[in-house]
Amino acid sequence: MSKIAIDMMGTDLGITPIIGALKVFMKKYQDVTFILIGNEKELKTAAEETKLDNTKYEIFATTEIIAMTEGMMEVRRKPDSSMVRGAELLRDQKVDALVSGGSTAAFLAACHFLVGEIPSVSRSAFMPFIPTVKKGKSILMLDVGANLENDAQDLVNFAIMASVYAQEIMHNPKPTVAMLNIGEETTKGKDYHKEAYKLLTNNNKFFFKGNIEPRDITSDIVDIIVTDGFTGNIALKTLEGMAKNLMGVIKHELTKNFYRKLKALSLRKVFRCVCETFDYRNNAAALVIGLKAIAVKTHGSSDEKSWINTLELTRNAVVNDFVQKMTAKLLKGD
Structure with missing residues (x-):
């Protein structure tokens, strides 16, 4: 069973389109569970109102939010933000992938400093x-x-x-x-x-x-x-x-x-x-390729349709063991 963490906070449209996409996605796939990271009360209320399948997700409560307009320094200033906690889960291999629609600069900083790039790769890419x-x-x-x-x-x-x-x-x-x-x-x-x-x-x-x-x-x-x-x-x-x-x-x-x-x-x-x-x-998301683990960034203004396609992209990378295969190819000398 694969596990995907989602930074639920800091997007332009809030958590509503993400919750809607999760409901559709959970019905389609039985091999993925989720960790929803963010404000516990807000997430719990939205999940219950939408009747999200509670066997396929858990909530990771955080107290801080990195706003869309904030930059890379907030990764240090807000250690209990949903974005930072998600990157830590990915770093510690407690999840198979991390998805965010938040600040691009902050997300890249969190991925770089907390997750890190594959050996021989100096810069990751969208x-x-x-x-x-x-x-x-x-x-x-x-x-x-x-x-x-x-x-x-x-x-x-x-x-x-x-x-x-x-x-x-x-x-x-x-x-x-x-x-x-x-x-x-x-x-x-x-x-x-x-x-x-x-x-x-x-x-x-x-x-x-x-x-x-x-x-x-x-x-x-x-x-x-x-x-x-x-x-x-x-x-x-x-x-x-x-x-x-x-x-x-x-x-x-x-x-x-x-x-x-x-x-x-x-x-x-x-x-x-x-x-x-x-x-x-249909293509609102980008894989942050070059990292030691799977991270995906989607538009801050992504609607439900965009989020469904973002989750599809993430799942495909996870179930196909993409990072391991890419690492082997990069490190191979021929």
Whole structure:
């Protein structure tokens, strides 16, 4: 039986969408239990009102909350916060994974200082799924915000770790890797891009296909895209914003008058399919890849649907023993 800890406090929407997602998730899976960390009274009341299965969770009471607007120093200032206690449970191997929708900076600090990275990995990374034009196909992109800067060796490590995930969990035996850059030519980018290109080309642990431009991220050209955290975060948020705005424009134009509404009815299944493909709530979470244990960060504004998909991602990593497999591949000398 796997055990997942959830930092229940400090999100934008509170605990309601998390509790709702847990109710759905508990009915679907019988091999996972949860530790809900946070304000005992609030959690107990919400769980009882929702009639959450009390055989599948326990409450870990804490007295402090790290707010969404607070940073890494709060990890030291608030030792009894839900986020810190969750990281301690993960460090002490009392849970198999930790999930949080709280402050990104604080979560990364807690993971780094309390859990730690795998030997040979100097920096962990956020790794989300990015939808593509091919139905049902997503790619992995990292880093998308765990770091402001990365060096060439970081990108190589990202490629190795993502390749293991693609092989072991996505069942892709030969995942392809590309590096996000301003052009496909080998001479493009900063010095570290050029150095990374050479290292990626000469590494036999994955299949490197060269540079990829931002406009091709969702084009289903490769399976994995590696980049520094600053660039990756901008690219990810641009994609999310563009998808959301595009769907809004389409909806507005289709409902402008009665005639358009009538015509749109015949195409509603098509539009529903498109919206579902690029709905960021399907991919709201990112694995903090590179740690000694499984940690997952989801958006602070995640709703119930986002949280259900976040828990799916977490469970998949746990039941497939991902960290152990990734560690073995990273430490292997060939």
